[in-house]
Amino acid sequence: MRRPAPLPTAPEEAQPAPARPRRGGEPREPVELTQASPTDDADATAEPESLEGLTARDVWRAARARRKRLRAEIRRFTQRSRRRRMMWLGALGAVVLLIAGSVVAAYSPLFAVERITVAGTSSLDAATVEAALSDQIGRPLALVDDSQVKAALMAFPLIETYALEAKPPHDLTVRIVERTPIGVVKSDAGYTLVDAAGVALSTTEQPPEGQPVLNVEGGPGSDAFESVGLVVRSLPAEVRTTLSEVSASTLDDVTLKLSTGLTVVWGSAEDSVLKSATLSSILKAKPDARNVDVSSAQVPVVG
Incomplete structure (x- = not known):
């Protein structure tokens, strides 16, 4: 009788190779080996998507569509600034039209x-x-x-x-x-009505009513006449209506004569407002006075 063949023994597990010692006697770390996946090679060797079948017209259409999208985005983001600019331009145009229309109308027969x-x-x-x-x-x-x-x-x-x-x-x-006349100047031509600046307003043969005769050395244009003009214009109404004559040889010796017979030594034109107030007070207190000196407004003299 034949002896049966022995059963096959299980293969011994592969033992890792001993690490080769490095310089200095230190062993290398074991390297783990991995099996490459067949899909990795497929990805590495994959061909890019084929561009076969595209024409120049297709490329032009794609570029045109891209430009349209870009312009739409630009319009969307600049719409507010464009609207603001149009508002300013419209307002400026309206102002220009208004000014131009006003100028044309102003110089027209309208x-x-x-x-x-x-x-x-x-x-x-x-x-x-x-x-x-x-x-x-x-x-x-x-x-x-x-x-x-x-x-x-x-x-x-x-x-x-x-x-x-x-x-x-x-x-x-x-x-x-x-012009406000202050009196008349007598001359060979008659009586010339003048204002405070000496401007002749009219000339008559007879003195006009209500205007005093001005006897001023040097006549209109002199310093004395200028002082007389300032004095007459500062007189209160009750004195001005009764004034009959004004005389002066210099700017500091103006003298007034009223139709009531009162003579007023005025002096210069300085402090004329205060002198007028003083004269009004004296006339109310002493209406029968015949001579009044207000050349010093603070210390008047009544005679």
């Missing part, structure tokens, strides 16, 4: 002068002054010639100053300040 009104006259005849300015009728208000207006008003010596006021659409107002 604002031509149709009526001239003179205000502030008392001694002058307003209608006469308006007639002298009639050549300005029909001109646009912005083109009224001030030099022509001045030349026309110089024919009226009583006018001291004037001002023009345009009242659209068709009215022009001339405001006049008349």
